[in-house]
Amino acid sequence: MGLGxxxxxxxxxxxxxxxxxxEAIGASLIGVIATSxxxxxxxxxxxxxxxxxxxxxEMSTTVGSIIGALVAVYTNQTILFLFxxxxxxxxxxxxxxxxxxxxxxxxxxxxxQMVDLSCRYTDPRSSxxxxxxxxxxxxxxxxxxxxxxxSGLLGVGGGLVKVPVMNVCMCVPLKAATATSNFMIGVTAxxxxxxxxxxxxxNAYLCAAVALGVFAGAYIGxxxxxxxxxxxxxxxxxxxxxxxxxxxxxxxxxxxxxx
Amino acid sequence: xxxxxxxxxxxxxxxxxxxxLSMALLISGLFLGVGAGIEMEGTLPLEKIPxxxxxxxxxxxxxxxxxxxxxxxxxxxxxxxxxxxxEKDWKFALISTVVLSAVILAVFLGAV
Numbered sequence: 001m002g003l004g005x006x007x008x009x010x011x012x013x014x015x016x017x018x019x020x021x022x023e024a025i026g027a028s029l030i031g032v033i034a035t036s037x038x039x040x041x042x043x044x045x046x047x048x049x050x051x052x053x054x055x056x057x058e059m060s061t062t063v064g065s066i067i068g069a070l071v072a073v074y075t076n077q078t079i080l081f082l083f084x085x086x087x088x089x090x091x092x093x094x095x096x097x098x099x100x101x102x103x104x105x106x107x108x109x110x111x112x113q114m115v116d117l118s119c120r121y122t123d124p125r126s127s128x129x130x131x132x133x134x135x136x137x138x139x140x141x142x143x144x145x146x147x148x149x150x151s152g153l154l155g156v157g158g159g160l161v162k163v164p165v166m167n168v169c170m171c172v173p174l175k176a177a178t179a180t181s182n183f184m185i186g187v188t189a190x191x192x193x194x195x196x197x198x199x200x201x202x203n204a205y206l207c208a209a210v211a212l213g214v215f216a217g218a219y220i221g222x223x224x225x226x227x228x229x230x231x232x233x234x235x236x237x238x239x240x241x242x243x244x245x246x247x248x249x250x251x252x253x254x255x256x257x258x259x
Numbered sequence: 260x261x262x263x264x265x266x267x268x269x270x271x272x273x274x275x276x277x278x279x280l281s282m283a284l285l286i287s288g289l290f291l292g293v294g295a296g297i298e299m300e301g302t303l304p305l306e307k308i309p310x311x312x313x314x315x316x317x318x319x320x321x322x323x324x325x326x327x328x329x330x331x332x333x334x335x336x337x338x339x340x341x342x343x344x345x346e347k348d349w350k351f352a353l354i355s356t357v358v359l360s361a362v363i364l365a366v367f368l369g370a371v
Contacts, residue, residue, distance in 0.1 A: 030325060030328065030329075033328055033329060033331070033332060034278075034328060036332060037274050037277060037278045037328070037331050037332065038278060040274050041271065041274045041275050041278060044267050044270050044271045044274065045267070045271055047263065047264070047267055049267070049270075050263070051263065051266040051267065051270060051339060052263075052266070052351060055336070055339060055351065055354050055355055055358060056354055058336075058358045059354060059357045059358055059361070062358055062361035062362060062365070063361050065365075066361065066364060066365050066368060069365075070368065119263055120263070186331070186332030186335075187332045187333070187336060187358065187362070190329045190330075190332050190333060190362065191361060191362055191365045192365075193329050194329065194362070194365045194366055194369045195365055195368055195369040196369075197325075197326075197329075197369060198366075198368070198369020199369065202325065204288075204318055204321040204322050204325065205289070205292060205321060207321075207325050208285040208288060208289055208321045208324060208325065209289070211281070211282075211285055211324075211325070211328055212282065212285055212286065212289075215278065215282060
């Protein structure tokens with residue numbers, strides 16, 4: 001879906017297996033790269049991914065990710081845990097609230113002075129060809145650096161921030177935004193993962209298990225994305241997020257009680 | 260200007276083979292690891308991987324698989340850069356270079 005790999009992996013590892021937060025973040029970053037690579041193979045083949053826009057926005061996500069990862073390496077894990085729970089609650093609300101904006105290319109004054117990112121794709125469900133222009137490039141870059149920081153800090157992809165921004169500020173159709181964000185998170189997460197590797201915070205077998213699990217999952221996910229409407233997917237996922245957030249908050253309360 | 264279709268044609272095989280290769284390494288590493296009894300530990304540092312591969316050290320296989328996985332998205336940036344250069348699309352060549360430099364910066368910061 002372009003969202004959610006990290007949102008599920010971290011609670012699973014920390015709550016389910018009692019793994020320290022930093023190691024879980026490292027494994028989750030690996031999981032994010034695997035999600036991106038696994039799903040992107042399919043999206044790129046379908047032509048949904050806007051490769052130019054991805055490269056353009058990656059300029060700021062990678063820098064953000066470096067900052068986030070460096071902060072994460074030196075931060076207390078209870079604080080990271082709390083940050084993460086807050087992110088989950090935010091994520092659940094975003095998913096419920098979000099509606100897709102749609103602009104036909106003539107309505108959009110695409111910004112082409114800096115770079116031209118317009119693109120087109122064929123909708124896999126209706127097989128209509130969709131042409132779109134892209135605007136709000138500076139806003140997109142600014143928000144992408146936030147997405148990158150979240151990615152490095154908490155081991156998520158950052159699609160949660162990027163997809164709505166691409167859709168609302170940059171007028172990119174949701175399917176293309178999801179595919180492009182998914183494509184980007186590979187590069188964003190690898191920047192963070194290198195820093196975790198350098199600090200010896202990657203647990204090899206744990207990462208391997210996560211990566212292999214995710215490859216399988218991502219493949220199934222892209223098939224679902226082509227089959228069901230975005231609305232159905234979003235509702236299902238929001239419910240899942242609230243359940244996870246609730247158990248994270250319970251656990252955090254437990255951490256305080258124990259301290 | 261390099262078209263969207265052309266970019267996808269360059270990027271798709273990189274992602275596909277990167278994924279398959281790292282999967283193969285991870286799976287063989289896990290199998291060797293199960294045989295040898297898995298100890299949960301960190302990763303091998305870069306310089307120990309070649310010797311580890313010769314010794315059939317499962318950790319070396321898994322670490323190399325992970326590095327391969329990490330390198331896959333990087334390679335597709337490199338692939339796009341080559342395409343932009345060959346098409347003399349300087350603006351996007353510059354953009355790809357900025358992305359690559361950020362990753363290289365991360366390598367140095369990770370080593371500290």
